[in-house]
Amino acid sequence: MSANLLITGATGFTGTLFCQQLAHAQPETTATILVRPKSDRTPLMALNLCLSYEIGDGSEAATWTRLIADHQPNTIIHIASIRHVPALLAALQQHPQTPRLIVVGTTGVYSQYNQYAAGYRQIEAQLADYSGSHCLLRPTMIYGSARDKNxxxxxxxxxxxxxxxxxxxxxSLLQPVHADDLAEAILTAYQRPQVTGAYDLSGGSVxxxxxxxxxxxxxxxxxxxxxxxxxxxxxxxxxxxxxxxxxxxxxxxxxxxxLQEDKAYPHDAAHRDLDFAPRSLAAGLQAEIAQLRA
Ligand SMILES: NC(=O)c1ccc[n+]([C@@H]2O[C@H](COP(=O)([O-])OP(=O)(O)OC[C@H]3O[C@@H](n4cnc5c(N)ncnc54)[C@H](OP(=O)(O)O)[C@@H]3O)[C@@H](O)[C@H]2O)c1
Known part of the structure; x- marks a missing residue:
């Protein structure tokens, strides 16, 4: 696995679960974490990982330029926001390295209404042109704990x-994905460098x-x-x-x-290449409601 690993969004809902799974699967992995000045790092503190923190803003190319020059990452797991990808790619153009990029996007790219969908499509096209290896993971609506906003x-x-x-x-149809299933897919994408391309990550029930x-x-x-x-x-x-x-x-x-649009997307490609087998919505919600009651 990549020695120089850079992770963004690690303090967020999905990012924290990903780091928990990374600590479990590959204890003592060394990684640099991009955080903002006020990011709450508490959920990462107790994990069995060797983490160092860099303060910056993923939407700014200057942050990426500094991170890439200082850490020379082999892999960047960018969970924070696909909207930062143009800044990341601009910074990479200034450097000889072509780290592997694992980017969390959104199935919002398929929306006919979303004012951002056109922007997402442009960003995805830029990512597809990146000369290094890259893997785009598009979750549907994410749920799973009190941290989910949905x-x-x-x-x-x-x-x-x-x-x-x-x-x-x-x-109209929905297919929400549990954050733990998404985190597991990110981990599998990291562990399988041969996996490239874009994958829709929807939940186990429509x-x-x-x-x-x-x-x-x-x-x-x-x-x-x-x-x-x-x-x-x-x-x-x-x-x-x-x-x-x-x-x-x-x-x-x-x-x-x-809300009138169907937001159900097959995840067959992710099942084939990432062994993605998301839990049913009933099972995921039952656990979330048990947490709520506790
Ligand atoms: N939530 C959904 O239903 C949904 C659906 C489809 C796709 N997605 C995508 O899935 C990913 C994970 O979503 P989530 O709900 O788990 O995220 P989240 O809980 O909102 O966490 C976002 C993370 O990104 C960091 N971040 C945000 N802006 C940043 C910036 N400018 N520079 C550096 N770090 C920044 C946040 O840092 P702080 O700790 O400082 O806030 C946090 O760690 C995101 O890319 C999101 O767009 C989400």
């Missing part, structure tokens, strides 16, 4: 209010939004009533709120429209 909030709301608004039909609410209801053992809201009127109202409140608006028109 399903945990949904579960808490359903637990408290026994209902949830459903914009439109609620029949559900509609209404089915998701029914599943949460069953696991909470509480009723959760879907409150149907008309799509067009909701989108217009959200657009008005955005005009009035700008960034302070609690919901954006595009978010509502995106």
């Amino acid at each position: 399903l945990h909030k949904l579960i808490q709301f359903c637990d408290r209010y026994h209902s949830f608004p459903v914009f439109g039909s609620g029949r 559900v509609s939004f209404r089915e998701l609410l029914a599943l949460i209801s069953r696991l909470l053992d509480k009723p959760v009533r879907p409150i149907p809201l008309p799509l067009r009127a909701s989108a217009i109202a959200a657009g008005l709120l955005e005009t009035l409140l700008g960034r302070r608006s609690p919901i954006r028109r595009e978010q509502i429209l995106r």
